[in-house]
Amino acid sequence: MYDKTVRRRRALLVLLVVLSLLLLTAYFGEAPGGRLHGVQRAFLTVVSPIQNGANKALKPVRDTIGWFGDTFHAKSQRDSLRRQNSALRRQLVADQAEKRSLRELQGLYRVDQLGVGNYHPVTATVVGKSPNIWYATVTIDAGSSSGIRVDDPVVNGEGLVGKVAQVASDGAQVDLITDSSMGVSARLAHNGSTGIVQPKVGDPGALLLQYLPSTTQPNTGEYVVTSGTVASPDDSLYPPGLLIGQATSVNEETGFKSVNVRPVANLQNLDLVQVLTSASGSRASTLASLAASLPAGQSPPGGEASGEQYASSGSGG
Amino acid sequence: MRPEPSAMRSTPTASLPLRLAGLALLTAFVQVGVVSEVPIFGVNADLSPLLVAFVGLLCGSTIGAAYGFAIGLLIDLLLLQTLGLSSLIFTLIGYWSGRLRELRDPQAALTPLLLGAGAAAASLIGYSLMEFMLGVDAPVSFELLRQIVLGVLVDAVVALPLWALVRVCLESALPEDPRRRRRRRRAYTTGGLSPLSRS
Numbered sequence: 001m002y003d004k005t006v007r008r009r010r011a012l013l014v015l016l017v018v019l020s021l022l023l024l025t026a027y028f029g030e031a032p033g034g035r036l037h038g039v040q041r042a043f044l045t046v047v048s049p050i051q052n053g054a055n056k057a058l059k060p061v062r063d064t065i066g067w068f069g070d071t072f073h074a075k076s077q078r079d080s081l082r083r084q085n086s087a088l089r090r091q092l093v094a095d096q097a098e099k100r101s102l103r104e105l106q107g108l109y110r111v112d113q114l115g116v117g118n119y120h121p122v123t124a125t126v127v128g129k130s131p132n133i134w135y136a137t138v139t140i141d142a143g144s145s146s147g148i149r150v151d152d153p154v155v156n157g158e159g160l161v162g163k164v165a166q167v168a169s170d171g172a173q174v175d176l177i178t179d180s181s182m183g184v185s186a187r188l189a190h191n192g193s194t195g196i197v198q199p200k201v202g203d204p205g206a207l208l209l210q211y212l213p214s215t216t217q218p219n220t221g222e223y224v225v226t227s228g229t230v231a232s233p234d235d236s237l238y239p240p241g242l243l244i245g246q247a248t249s250v251n252e253e254t255g256f257k258s259v260n261v262r263p264v265a266n267l268q269n270l271d272l273v274q275v276l277t278s279a280s281g282s283r284a285s286t287l288a289s290l291a292a293s294l295p296a297g298q299s300p301p302g303g304e305a306s307g308e309q310y311a312s313s314g315s316g317g
Numbered sequence: 318m319r320p321e322p323s324a325m326r327s328t329p330t331a332s333l334p335l336r337l338a339g340l341a342l343l344t345a346f347v348q349v350g351v352v353s354e355v356p357i358f359g360v361n362a363d364l365s366p367l368l369v370a371f372v373g374l375l376c377g378s379t380i381g382a383a384y385g386f387a388i389g390l391l392i393d394l395l396l397l398q399t400l401g402l403s404s405l406i407f408t409l410i411g412y413w414s415g416r417l418r419e420l421r422d423p424q425a426a427l428t429p430l431l432l433g434a435g436a437a438a439a440s441l442i443g444y445s446l447m448e449f450m451l452g453v454d455a456p457v458s459f460e461l462l463r464q465i466v467l468g469v470l471v472d473a474v475v476a477l478p479l480w481a482l483v484r485v486c487l488e489s490a491l492p493e494d495p496r497r498r499r500r501r502r503r504a505y506t507t508g509g510l511s512p513l514s515r516s
Contacts, residue, residue, distance in 0.1 A: 008379070009378055009379050012379055012382060012383065013378075013382050013408070013412050016382055016383065016385075016386045016404070016408045017405060017408060017409070019386070019401075019404070020386065020389070020401045020402075020404040020405035020408060021401065021405065022401070023400045023401030023404065024399065024400065024401030024402055024405065025401075026400075026401075027399055027400040027401060028399065028451060036400050039394070040393075040394055040397050040400065041397075043394040043395070044394075044395075044397065047395060050346075051346070051349065051350075051395075054346040054349075054350050055349075055350045057350075058346070058347065058350040058351050061351050062350070062351050062354050062355065065351070065355045066354075066355065069355075127349070127350075128349040128350075128353070128395065128396060129349065129353040129354060129361075130353065130396045130398060131348060131352065131353045131361040131362070131363040131364075131365075132363065132398070132444060133360070133441070133444075133461075133464050133465075133468070134444050134445070134448045135396065135398055137396065137397065137398075139349075139395075139396065139397065165397075166397055173397040201458075203458065203460040203461075205359070268354075268356045268359075269354065269356075
């Protein structure tokens with residue numbers, strides 16, 4: 001009797017472990033459009049309304065706990081923001097003059113850059129977040145029924161948050177910019193040097209702007225923004241000028257430089273986000289398809305710009 | 318017909334699966350809706366390995382392993398994570414928590430706290446090992462170790478209230494453990510005060 005119980009217990013353990021390994025292997029081996037991914041999306045469609053309801057019901061609890069944290073940090077944040085405000089005021093005056101000159105030059109050269117204005121923002125609430133340090137993802141309560149598609153950029157009031165990874169009809173999964181799968185073409189806001197922002201290996205929550213030319217002189221505190229280009233056909237096309245983060249330190253490496261970047265968006269406390277959707281046939285959608293179809297570095301037919309450049313500043317007018 | 322008193326029952330009541338399912342859903346939604354949104358020292362508490370470990374400790378290794386598999390599947394489906402990864406880790410946590418009860422039956426007040434910390438450590442280290450094996454480009458850095466240690470500490474803090482909740486929800490549906498009954502009887506006969514003599 002005892003032997004039978006032991007055998008049954010061990011058989012169950014082996015069965016469950018084998019089942020888990022089979023699931024893991026099948027899921028890891030299949031394409032994002034595969035059957036198991038489809039099951040996940042269907043499950044998300046079913047639980048999205050429940051999750052949304054539970055999220056709303058639990059909001060007072062979350063806000064109460066958040067209130068204590070906010071109060072604790074309020075004073076130091078106020079002092080820091082006052083200093084930042086006075087610096088930004090000075091910068092604004094200088095930037096206004098530059099902006100006027102830029103507008104005049106753009107008029108002269110008929111350059112029509114892809115901007116946030118070319119997108120239709122869809123506001124969504126974050127209803128789920130993975131507690132695991134290995135997954136920098138959130139779930140939102142809007143999906144394909146709101147026009148959201150895979151690879152659409154996601155922003156909040158502070159800056160770039162991530163991109164859409166999977167879509168169900170009433171929900172979507174967003175990979176945050178700190179997720180190990182992410183890579184965003186970016187440039188230093190003042191300096192203008194471009195590179196790729198990726199999560200800093202071994203430091204969850206931090207970013208690294210890599211592959212800057214060795215001649216670049218980046219400054220600590222300088223802002224890092226999206227460059228509006230793609231570095232490979234798998235990348236998403238983000239509109240240029242979206243704020244990603246602030247440079248915290250510079251690393252000197254052989255052949256190139258890299259900059260440690262602190263994301264400006266508070267990715268730990270996301271509540272509302274906007275997904276930048278583009279209707280099919282719109283300028284943003286056309287450029288994204290074009291960027292995805294060109295091998296990186298290949299010149300478009302009849303053009304001088306590389307595929308990367310073409311995505312950001314196709315001839316307008 | 319009157320329900321069988323738990324002291325005389327030898328099998329779990331029919332309500333046990335319902336209670337386990339209710340606990341799983343409650344924990345999943347509280348985790349996703351509140352706990353994941355409130356970082357403590359930069360990390361979030363993870364209730365699921367704690368829940369699996371406590372169910373294993375109360376119900377034994379068979380139910381613990383099956384429950385771990387189910388919770389893992391639910392979490393992977395709910396958060397669109399790699400399917401099977403959480404199931405694998407939680408199955409082992411549930412099984413070994415159940416074996417701890419079957420082999421040692423620990424009675425100390427700090428058992429849930431230590432088991433919670435152990436389950437959290439097993440979960441965090443298990444995830445890290447699996448992610449390394451699946452090819453995620455991340456070295457074992459000081460920052461990663463700091464996150465694991467802080468995660469274990471934060472989970473240990475929430476372990477006691479969660480243990481109280483799990484016990485309240487499940488204990489009345491579980492059969493009486495003959496070893497505990499024997500232990501109580503032995504305590505009365507070897508100098509411990511029986512409830513009758515105290516009254």
